[in-house]
Amino acid sequence: MFDKKEYDRVRYLRLREKILVVHKSVSGRARRQKWEDENRKNINTKTTAWRHAHPEAAHAAVQKWMKIHAKAYYKKWNADNPQRLKVYRSRWGAKNPSSIKSMRHRRRARKMSAAGNTSAAQLQARVDFYGNRCAYCSGSYEAVDHVIPLSRGGSNWPANLRPACKRCNSSKRAKKLSEWKMVG
Numbered sequence: 001m002f003d004k005k006e007y008d009r010v011r012y013l014r015l016r017e018k019i020l021v022v023h024k025s026v027s028g029r030a031r032r033q034k035w036e037d038e039n040r041k042n043i044n045t046k047t048t049a050w051r052h053a054h055p056e057a058a059h060a061a062v063q064k065w066m067k068i069h070a071k072a073y074y075k076k077w078n079a080d081n082p083q084r085l086k087v088y089r090s091r092w093g094a095k096n097p098s099s100i101k102s103m104r105h106r107r108r109a110r111k112m113s114a115a116g117n118t119s120a121a122q123l124q125a126r127v128d129f130y131g132n133r134c135a136y137c138s139g140s141y142e143a144v145d146h147v148i149p150l151s152r153g154g155s156n157w158p159a160n161l162r163p164a165c166k167r168c169n170s171s172k173r174a175k176k177l178s179e180w181k182m183v184g
């Protein structure tokens with residue numbers, strides 16, 4: 001009898017073998033990594049020397065890297081180090097009590113001071129009006145967007161609410177529609 005499980009297992013092993021061979025033969029990146037690991041000390045000395053000789057270029061290079069990668073880097077670091085993040089945050093909070101207070105206050109004020117409210121039925125009507133899709137890109141309905149953000153004085157009245165996908169919602173964030181359309 002045909003054993004699908006066994007068939008898949010053998011097929012997987014065969015493919016895996018092939019992939020490994022390909023990786024070994026074409027991965028210049030891995031080779032370079034290996035070389036770097038073996039010559040770490042040497043490279044570090046050279047890099048440090050270069051940095052000292054070209055402080056401005058070194059600074060610019062870091063800035064450039066940060067501009068591209070910082071957000072993802074910190075996001076990953078935060079996700080990988082929840083305990084340390086907690087410690088850092090509480091230390092930062094202890095050093096900056098007034099910042100913490102004003103952050104809390106702003107968040108509360110924004111929640112409290114936003115005019116208007118929308119019942120579940122009214123929200124559903126808004127969502128239905130947009131065909132149960134993201135009002136901006138017709139993607140999936142995943143979030144409720146404030147057309148005029150609460151932080152910009154927008155309300156919680158039904159007219160200010162639209163269904164949105166997570167992507168549109170987070171890329172729009174605190175922008176008004178006209179500002180967001182301009183960049184997006």
Ligand SMILES: [Zn+2]
Pocket residue numbers: 134135136137138139164165166167168169
């Ligand atoms: Zn969308």
